[in-house]
Amino acid sequence: MEDEKLVELALDGDDEALRTLHGRYVQPLFHYVYVQAGNHHDAEELIQDIFFKMAKNLARFQGKSSFKTWIFAISRNVVIDYHRKQKKHKATTFMPHSTLEAFTEKVHSAEEEVLDKGLKNYLLQTMNQLPTDYQAVLHLRFVEEFSVKETAEIMKKTTFSVKALQNRARKKMMSLIREEVGEG
Numbered sequence: 358m359e360d361e362k363l364v365e366l367a368l369d370g371d372d373e374a375l376r377t378l379h380g381r382y383v384q385p386l387f388h389y390v391y392v393q394a395g396n397h398h399d400a401e402e403l404i405q406d407i408f409f410k411m412a413k414n415l416a417r418f419q420g421k422s423s424f425k426t427w428i429f430a431i432s433r434n435v436v437i438d439y440h441r442k443q444k445k446h447k448a449t450t451f452m453p454h455s456t457l458e459a460f461t462e463k464v465h466s467a468e469e470e471v472l473d474k475g476l477k478n479y480l481l482q483t484m485n486q487l488p489t490d491y492q493a494v495l496h497l498r499f500v501e502e503f504s505v506k507e508t509a510e511i512m513k514k515t516t517f518s519v520k521a522l523q524n525r526a527r528k529k530m531m532s533l534i535r536e537e538v539g540e541g
Contacts (some may be wrong), residue, residue, distance in 0.1 A: 360424035367415060379408060382425070385501060386432050392496055393436040393489070403439055407432050422510050426503070429511045433493065440489065483533050491526035498523055 358377070366374035386407060391400040410431050418427055484492055490512075497508045498519075509519045 361420055364415060364418055364424060375412065378411075378424070382428055383408075386428065389429065389432055389496060389501060390436060392500075393493065394439060399439065403432075403435055406435050410435065423507070426507045426510050429497070429501070429503070429507075430513070433511050433513075436493075480530075483530055483537070486533055487526060487529055490522060491529060494519060494522045495526050495530070 360378065360381070363374040363378050367378065383404065387400060387404055390403045390407070391397065394400045394403055407428070411428055414431070418424065422430075484495060487495070493512065494508060497503045497511060498505070503511065505516050505519050505523075508523075509516045512519060512522075514522070
């Protein structure tokens with residue numbers, strides 16, 4: 358069943374529709390929030406806040422964007438509020454192996470697999486050195502695979518701004534990698 362139909366049912370009091378929406382989005386939102394928050398405990402609390410705000414504001418969903426885009430926008434706002442309250446730098450986080458595959462190609466031999474895991478961890482550590490907006494745009498575009506337009510809606514930016522931000526994020530990440538390997 359489509360998200361928009363589930364929203365209608367949930368607004369009519371169907372708790373199962375609300376549970377279906379939760380089940381559909383809890384995992385991708387958790388991955389996004391975990392990377393942004395930097396630890397499991399805070400990510401769990403933020404997920405609760407996100408779904409509370411989603412349920413509270415469900416009647417405001419107008420269908421101008423997809424429900425997925427709408428709930429990720431709520432998530433981004435919750436994360437921004439979290440960072441404002443924390444006023445501290447995030448610790449390095451480790452993303453699950455499966456979500457890091459967006460940054461590298463799969464390899465087949467055991468030796469290559471070990472090198473691949475090391476590369477993915479290195480890329481994540483490098484990504485964590487980037488400003489929060491750079492991390493967010495890279496995560497939304499390459500891990501969650503949102504389009505430029507959807508990413509712009511979530512980040513409350515124009516598509517041009519998202520393209521520029523993504524370009525700057527990639528360049529900054531490459532610069533950090535070059536510095537690390539001694540080419541900078």
